[in-house]
Amino acid sequence: MVSIETYLKTNTQSNDLIHIKTIGQLLENRDNILEAPQKLIIGDTSNILFKKDFAGLILKNSILGKPEVERTQGDKVYLRVPAGMNWHKLVEYTVKHNLWGIENLALIPGLVGSAPIQNIGAYGTELSDCAPVVCGINLATMKNQIFTPEECQFRYRESIFKQQLQDKLFIHSVIIRLHTTYQAKLEYKELNNTFKNSKPTQQEIMQTVCRIRQDRLPNPQEEPNLGSFFKNPILDKKTYLTLQKNNPPLNEIPSYEVTNNPQKIKLSAAALIDNCGLKGYQHPNKTAVSKKHALVLTNPQHKSGKDVLELAQYVQTKVQQKYSINLEPEVRIV
Ligand SMILES: Cc1cc2nc3c(=O)[nH]c(=O)nc-3n(C[C@H](O)[C@H](O)[C@H](O)COP(=O)(O)OP(=O)(O)OC[C@H]3O[C@@H](n4cnc5c(N)ncnc54)[C@H](O)[C@@H]3O)c2cc1C
Structure with missing residues (x-):
């Protein structure tokens, strides 16, 4: 097993990892790549949550050069x-x-x-x-x-x-x-x-x-995080109006017409989380919702990806209970 230097500091390993520095190197590893049962391509992992070790081949993009x-x-x-x-x-x-x-x-x-x-x-x-x-x-x-x-x-x-x-x-x-x-x-x-x-x-x-x-935003060097953890929900205007009627707390949440698509409404995911009282929330497993920005989940004590996912699920449940809205992760969960 090989350790992966993850942005979220989750202490994750994979079966194999190749640093791809040139296109030639990718071609040289052709058999290895074609035979791998599971493959994952990574950059700096600033948008990936590893919920467990990766039982496959990781190709790390290291193709350098000048523009x-x-x-x-x-x-x-x-x-x-x-x-x-x-x-x-x-x-x-x-x-x-x-x-x-x-x-x-x-x-x-x-x-x-x-x-x-x-x-x-x-x-x-x-x-x-x-x-x-x-x-x-x-x-x-x-x-x-x-x-x-x-x-x-x-x-x-x-x-x-x-x-x-x-x-x-x-x-x-x-x-x-x-x-x-x-x-x-x-x-x-x-x-x-x-x-x-x-x-x-x-x-x-x-x-x-x-x-x-x-x-x-919190500094990822001090409080490891993946930026916005969830996407801003986008709803059909009709669905939004029905939800709003049946669910008065939704009136507190800023909503915007989507540019070039007036039939769609975008809601602020940060406001949904904040209005559930979760900004700065500390989970018993020591992961947290950032005090600075409610859309950012942090891992200050370098806990596992499973712990961060547990926090994410807690946040989703609270938002679902209060607003009947499902928050979809923006980050990739592997
Ligand atoms: C503090 C913070 C702030 C952020 N702010 C923003 C923001 O304002 N806006 C925004 O859009 N995002 C933001 N992000 C998210 C993140 O920075 C971006 O998604 C970024 O593009 C991820 O780059 P990465 O190299 O870390 O990719 P990774 O996290 O390693 O990979 C991201 C995805 O790309 C795929 N991938 C990576 N390299 C390749 C490749 N060479 N070929 C094919 N697939 C590949 C991976 O499989 C994965 O699905 C933020 C993240 C953090 C931590």
């Missing part, structure tokens, strides 16, 4: 980025080179190759806004495959790679579209308040996003 300009067209720059690059380092790189597009996604943990999986998003921007083209090796055929943005089927915290292609395509690079001209996205309330009537630089936006995140 390269694939092509330019007018003010558009298409950047090819190796999958093993740290996401925030890429944000810093684009800001340094005066490229617009991902500054709102500063400080999201993890690697570039993992970003398309759940279409990472924050502060009014999603990865899909950069029209990503995803390149990977199909682990059944060992052939290269390229996915256009449409083929990636991006949605809120979803893509084809989180569904039917989970652990079937090893992503080795991502091409993103950036801009050389001003493209600030300031719809998010706190960014709007900060930059009212001004024209901020990418650097200023990146720094503001970092400050907001550091103020609002």
Whole structure:
């Protein structure tokens, strides 16, 4: 058995683990990969909860290198980025080179190759806004495959790679579209308040996003966590209105029409948890709901993934009892 360095500090092991540093190395391990009864691809594990040891082969993305300009067209720059690059380092790189597009996604943990999986998003921007083209090796055929943005089927915290292609395509690079001209996205309330009537630089936006995140989220180095543990529930408007009628406490929860889909209502999962009185809740097993943010479950005493899952189930039950709403995990549970 091999120990896995998990982001949540859950002390987990797997049968076998290979650090994939080049595409060639993936091809060299072809037989090993094809024969493995169970496979799991990982980046930095900042979005994975291991509920037990993994009885299979883990392929760890370690494909390093520098971003390269694939092509330019007018003010558009298409950047090819190796999958093993740290996401925030890429944000810093684009800001340094005066490229617009991902500054709102500063400080999201993890690697570039993992970003398309759940279409990472924050502060009014999603990865899909950069029209990503995803390149990977199909682990059944060992052939290269390229996915256009449409083929990636991006949605809120979803893509084809989180569904039917989970652990079937090893992503080795991502091409993103950036801009050389001003493209600030300031719809998010706190960014709007900060930059009212001004024209901020990418650097200023990146720094503001970092400050907001550091103020609002617990530091994973001190309190290991996976960011938002649950997705914000999205309901049909009709279902929502019926629920609201039968369940008056639901009126306390902020709700928003989903952009481009007025028939859907998005609810704040953090408010649902907070209004159940669970912000800062300490479970008897020593895991906790963060005091800073109700959507973040923390593991300060490095307990097992099973313990964190027990806390997650407790939170789901409380929200279900009070609001008749099922909270769906955003994190992957293995
Ligand atoms: C403090 C904190 C804050 C966060 N904030 C945000 C946020 O604001 N917005 C947001 O969207 N997310 C956020 N996250 C979640 C997380 O950072 C992202 O999901 C990130 O993309 C995960 O990267 P990773 O390298 O750690 O991937 P992992 O957790 O290792 O893997 C995530 C998924 O990707 C798959 N995968 C990984 N690498 C590959 C590959 N090369 N090929 C194919 N599949 C692969 C894995 O199988 C798994 O399903 C946050 C997490 C933390 C801890």
